[in-house]
Amino acid sequence: MNTDIYRNLLIALAVLASSAVISPILAGRRKLAGVVNFLLTSIAGVILLVVAYGAIFGEGEHAAQLISFGPLGIHFLVDGFAGLFIGIVSFMAIISAFYSIEYMEHYPEYHLRWYYLCYPLFIFGMILLLTVDDLSVGFSIAWQIMTISSYFLIKFEYKKKENVRGANKYLVLMELAWLLVLVGTFFIGGYHFGDSMHEIVQKIGETGGVYLYAMYGFLLVGFGFKAGVFPLGQLWLPDAHSIAPSPISALLSGVMLKTGIYGIMRTFLFMVPANATFDGMTWGMIVATVGVLTLFIGTVQSMKQSDAKRLLAYSSIGQIGYIVFAVGAAMVMLNVQDPLIKTLALIAMIGSLFHVMNHAIFKGLLFLTSGSVLYATGTKDLNKLGGLIKIMPVSAVIAGIASLSIAGMPPFSGFSSKWTIISTSLLAGNKVMVLVIFGIIALFTSAVTLACYVKFFGMMFTSVGHEWNVKKEVKEVPAVMLIPKIILTLVCLTQGLMPFIFYRVVINVFQRSAGSIVQGQYATYDFSQMLNVSLLGIQVKDFYTASVSAAAAPIVVLIVVACAFLISYLFRISGGSKEVTAPTWLCGYQELNNLNRYTDKSMFAALKNLLWWTGGNGKNQ
Amino acid sequence: MDIVYSFINVLVFILCAPLYDGIMRKITARVQSRQGPPVVQPYYDILKLLGKNTVNSADNWSFKLAPVAAFASIIAVVFLVPFAFKQNFASRYADIITVVYLLTLGGVSVLLGALSSKNTFAMIGASREMVTMIMVEPVLAMTLILGAVKFKSLALQSTMYSVTSFGYSASIIAMMVVYLLALQAFVGKQPFDISEAEIEILEGPFIEYSGPNLALFKFYMMMKQMFYAFLFIAVFIPFAETGYYIVDIVIQLAEMLGVFILIALIGSTNPRLRIDQAVKYYAVLIFISICAVGLSVKGF
Numbered sequence: 039m040n041t042d043i044y045r046n047l048l049i050a051l052a053v054l055a056s057s058a059v060i061s062p063i064l065a066g067r068r069k070l071a072g073v074v075n076f077l078l079t080s081i082a083g084v085i086l087l088v089v090a091y092g093a094i095f096g097e098g099e100h101a102a103q104l105i106s107f108g109p110l111g112i113h114f115l116v117d118g119f120a121g122l123f124i125g126i127v128s129f130m131a132i133i134s135a136f137y138s139i140e141y142m143e144h145y146p147e148y149h150l151r152w153y154y155l156c157y158p159l160f161i162f163g164m165i166l167l168l169t170v171d172d173l174s175v176g177f178s179i180a181w182q183i184m185t186i187s188s189y190f191l192i193k194f195e196y197k198k199k200e201n202v203r204g205a206n207k208y209l210v211l212m213e214l215a216w217l218l219v220l221v222g223t224f225f226i227g228g229y230h231f232g233d234s235m236h237e238i239v240q241k242i243g244e245t246g247g248v249y250l251y252a253m254y255g256f257l258l259v260g261f262g263f264k265a266g267v268f269p270l271g272q273l274w275l276p277d278a279h280s281i282a283p284s285p286i287s288a289l290l291s292g293v294m295l296k297t298g299i300y301g302i303m304r305t306f307l308f309m310v311p312a313n314a315t316f317d318g319m320t321w322g323m324i325v326a327t328v329g330v331l332t333l334f335i336g337t338v339q340s341m342k343q344s345d346a347k348r349l350l351a352y353s354s355i356g357q358i359g360y361i362v363f364a365v366g367a368a369m370v371m372l373n374v375q376d377p378l379i380k381t382l383a384l385i386a387m388i389g390s391l392f393h394v395m396n397h398a399i400f401k402g403l404l405f406l407t408s409g410s411v412l413y414a415t416g417t418k419d420l421n422k423l424g425g426l427i428k429i430m431p432v433s434a435v436i437a438g439i440a441s442l443s444i445a446g447m448p449p450f451s452g453f454s455s456k457w458t459i460i461s462t463s464l465l466a467g468n469k470v471m472v473l474v475i476f477g478i479i480a481l482f483t484s485a486v487t488l489a490c491y492v493k494f495f496g497m498m499f500t501s502v503g504h505e506w507n508v509k510k511e512v513k514e515v516p517a518v519m520l521i522p523k524i525i526l527t528l529v530c531l532t533q534g535l536m537p538f539i540f541y542r543v544v545i546n547v548f549q550r551s552a553g554s555i556v557q558g559q560y561a562t563y564d565f566s567q568m569l570n571v572s573l574l575g576i577q578v579k580d581f582y583t584a585s586v587s588a589a590a591a592p593i594v595v596l597i598v599v600a601c602a603f604l605i606s607y608l609f610r611i612s613g614g615s616k617e618v619t620a621p622t623w624l625c626g627y628q629e630l631n632n633l634n635r636y637t638d639k640s641m642f643a644a645l646k647n648l649l650w651w652t653g654g655n656g657k658n659q
Numbered sequence: 660m661d662i663v664y665s666f667i668n669v670l671v672f673i674l675c676a677p678l679y680d681g682i683m684r685k686i687t688a689r690v691q692s693r694q695g696p697p698v699v700q701p702y703y704d705i706l707k708l709l710g711k712n713t714v715n716s717a718d719n720w721s722f723k724l725a726p727v728a729a730f731a732s733i734i735a736v737v738f739l740v741p742f743a744f745k746q747n748f749a750s751r752y753a754d755i756i757t758v759v760y761l762l763t764l765g766g767v768s769v770l771l772g773a774l775s776s777k778n779t780f781a782m783i784g785a786s787r788e789m790v791t792m793i794m795v796e797p798v799l800a801m802t803l804i805l806g807a808v809k810f811k812s813l814a815l816q817s818t819m820y821s822v823t824s825f826g827y828s829a830s831i832i833a834m835m836v837v838y839l840l841a842l843q844a845f846v847g848k849q850p851f852d853i854s855e856a857e858i859e860i861l862e863g864p865f866i867e868y869s870g871p872n873l874a875l876f877k878f879y880m881m882m883k884q885m886f887y888a889f890l891f892i893a894v895f896i897p898f899a900e901t902g903y904y905i906v907d908i909v910i911q912l913a914e915m916l917g918v919f920i921l922i923a924l925i926g927s928t929n930p931r932l933r934i935d936q937a938v939k940y941y942a943v944l945i946f947i948s949i950c951a952v953g954l955s956v957k958g959f
Contacts, residue, residue: 080727093821192750195871196783197679274804360810378811378844415777421855424831425719425777427720427721427775428718428719431720434721442767445767446760447763447764447767448757448760448764449759450759452674453760457756457757460756461754461756461813464804464807464808464813465811465812465813467789467808467956468808468809468811468956471953471956471957472806473693474952474953474956475949475952475953477804478797478800478801478804478949478952481756481759481796481797481800482793482796482797482800482945484760485793485796485797486793488763488767488789488792488793489789489790489793490766492770492771492785492789495774496770496771496774496785496873497774499721499773500719500721500771500774500775500777501775501777501782503778530730575752577751580811580812583746584752585812585814586750586814587754587810587811587813587814588756588812588813589750589751589753589754589814590751590753590754590755590756590757591751591752591753591758594752594753595752595753595757595761597737598735598738598739598759598762599731599732599735601751602730602731602732602734602738603727603728603731603909605730605731605734606726606730606731606734606875607727609730609871609874609875609877609878610709610727610871610872610874611871612709612871613706613708613709613710613711613870613871614710614869615709615710615711615712615713615870616712616713616717617712617713617714618713618714618715619714619715619716619718620714620715620716621716621785622716622717622776622777622778622866622867623716624778624779624780624865625861630777630778632780634779635779635782635784636779636782639785640786641782641786642786642789642790642939644787644790644934644935644938645793645938647935647938648935650937
């Protein structure tokens with residue numbers, strides 16, 4: 039089993055490399071290159087999904103393995119934890135490649151050679167980053183492949199000056215992040231280049247005192263750069279994500295940010311020696327505080343944007359904040375001497391990985407939606423859009439589902455994961471007061487997220503406006519662009535309605551990842567005592583009285599809401615009223631036109647003014 | 660079998676919500692030295708609207724979906740709450756976070772309707788409604804969280820009726836004051852009827868709505884008012900639990916009447932604030948409620 043996994047991993051990487059050779063050669067015929075890239079990415083992706091499945095559900099422990107490439111030996115490790123992220127990356131890579139085939143057609147003035155060279159390499163780099171088991175040689179190779187290939191993908195529209203500037207900034211800051219991680223490792227006593235993670239952990243155990251704080255600090259900042267936490271993410275993320283072609287934005291936001299999360303979790307859950315040199319409480323507090331700041335400020339800044347993709351990019355920072363916050367809160371809870379709180383920590387941890395999965399899907403979906411709108415209308419400025427619901431009904435429904443998901447409306451997917459994160463921190467608040475406050479901020483931010491997406495959806499699909507601002511004839515995007523979105527939508531709905539599947543996956547992941555500080559607890563804890571995961575939903579029970587203390591049951595909520603829908607629908611038709619049409623009424627003085635529309639500047643103005651200090655007000659292009 | 664209580668909740672709320680609205684209109688009229696409509700006027704209004712033609716200026720499906728969704732969401736909320744001290748089936752499948760989110764869903768439906776109607780006044784109303792929602796939602800959440808931290812449980816029954824187990828404390832009193840100060844904003848009455856503001860932006864989000872769609876929205880507003888009145892008496896004055904279900908219902912309905920009289924008196928004697936003034940006011944309320952939660956964690 040073990041050797042199979044590594045063999046398959048190498049095959050998949052080889053397929054990706056071959057795609058990087060073949061697709062660019064064919065780039066003269068744009069669609070053919072796209073199809074070839076999609077097919078090869080799919081082959082690699084399917085193999086990787088098998089690898090991920092094996093790593094999460096397969097039998098036995100997964101030991102690290104040294105694989106030699108000529109003179110160079112690199113440690114690899116595919117455990118359950120890496121498997122989960124590999125699964126997300128490869129799934130989104132397939133979808134995004136599918137979407138690229140048609141989407142890239144709307145850049146007739148740009149050649150696709152670089153695009154199809156870098157696309158498979160980008161995936162290659164991310165997979166490599168997730169599977170290497172060191173922080174030096176293999177890590178550097180993977181990071182550089184990922185960073186440089188994504189740099190060229192972001193710079194795709196190189197004829198626009200601001201795009202090149204944004205991409206350059208991205209490159210410089212990602213190299214800085216890489217340096218920070220490398221510098222961090224130098225604080226480990228007796229550290230050698232090429233040490234495997236296992237050796238690193240041992241040496242951390244022998245290093246003591248202030249060096250460790252420096253090491254964890256550097257790694258947090260380095261990986262935090264990648265993940266886009268406040269204030270580092272604001273430096274590069276909105277620019278890079280908004281200028282890249284949409285399938286790439288979907289990958290950057292849905293997947294690449296998660297490599298930063300992966301790094302943070304590896305650092306604080308795995309790179310921790312068994313003896314007591316690690317100050318989990320302090321680091322947990324730091325990570326949780328960073329997470330809360332990130333989720334609040336990122337989301338509020340997102341509300342202020344009028345460019346659809348910038349809005350999504352800032353909102354990615356916000357959602358990353360939820361994940362980081364959950365990790366930090368879990369670390370804090372692990373260090374509270376109370377069996378109840380310790381179990382809550384495990385649940386919070388599930389919440390963070392569940393949100394990683396959910397965010398990958400719905401944010402990918404949202405970027406693909408804004409890509410579709412860009413494809414159909416040629417603009418991503420919310421002030422110029424509006425009223426597309428009638429012309430692009432399928433995209434509108436998909437965007438609606440994704441928006442409700444990210445806003446955490448039951449029974450959509452963000453609900454279960456945000457519920458897990460918020461409810462655990464509220465329940466633990468009795469012992470750690472600050473977690474209650476954080477939980478309330480997270481709940482408040484969830485309403486702000488809603489405001490962002492009311493704006494996003496409202497100004498794009500409902501309301502009115504594109505007829506005056508878009509010159510060309512707008513049509514629904516072709517089926518080849520809808521199919522990948524529909525697949526993602528189905529996954530998104532599954533995540534929302536059946537959280538139990540993903541709970542089980544995450545529990546398995548932690549049980550099968552040797553070396554994490556929580557593995558023992560996941561393996562031995564009798565979850566059924568406190569956590570009831572069933573088809574109907576998730577229930578957290580009281581430790582002592584076994585009564586249900588928190589519950590999220592999306593399916594039950596769905597049934598209740600559906601019945602309520604039926605009641606209100608019957609109520610509406612009960613009078614037998616007929617429908618007539620009339621023009622919009624503006625007090626009889628005015629016809630509706632482009633000048634008396636309500637624009638983004640006025641939307642939520644009172645709240646924006648109140649929260650001006652969070653920044654991101656900038657010049658909205 | 661406790662699901663029966665959920666259905667009774669819905670029935671009681673649907674039957675009583677217009678009555679309370681009628682009483683409020685009567686009181687408001689009397690305060691303003693008018694005769695006022697009969698207390699059953701809201702029932703007539705709704706029945707009449709159901710038979711009227713729908714004027715649709717929007718020409719898209721979300722315009723028609725929104726009122727149904729709004730009414731459905733408030734029914735779902737009412738379905739879940741432990742009205743008259745009766746634990747219902749929700750205790751196993753929903754908690755306060757679910758209820759907070761479902762209430763938000765109602766607000767979102769109003770916004771969807773407003774945005775779909777293409778009317779600039781509706782957009783102004785939607786923007787104000789969203790801001791109000793963001794700012795009062797934390798107060799609502801913290802009202803419930805206050806009990807939750809004491810009980811170490813987010814279940815609806817225990818958090819809503821926490822006073823019956825723990826009695827009054829400094830934090831509960833502080834929260835009660837905040838709730839009363841936020842009450843008009845919860846129910847959308849003066850001085851916080853900013854998003855509808857009849858004489859300023861012509862009912863804001865509802866400007867383009869007519870006929871049965873408007874009836875649904877009106878009903879949604881009435882149900883929402885009744886829910887917030889119920890929440891107040893459940894969280895802050897949950898007394899006189901007799902153990903007889905029907906008596907408990909009557910007592911709680913009577914207590915709610917008191918809350919509605921208060922709403923009507925404040926509403927009829929206050930001018931409307933501007934949204935920027937209101938936002939600052941809400942910010943203070945949020946701050947006080949965070950302090951109250953902090954006190955509650957510390958055991959006060």
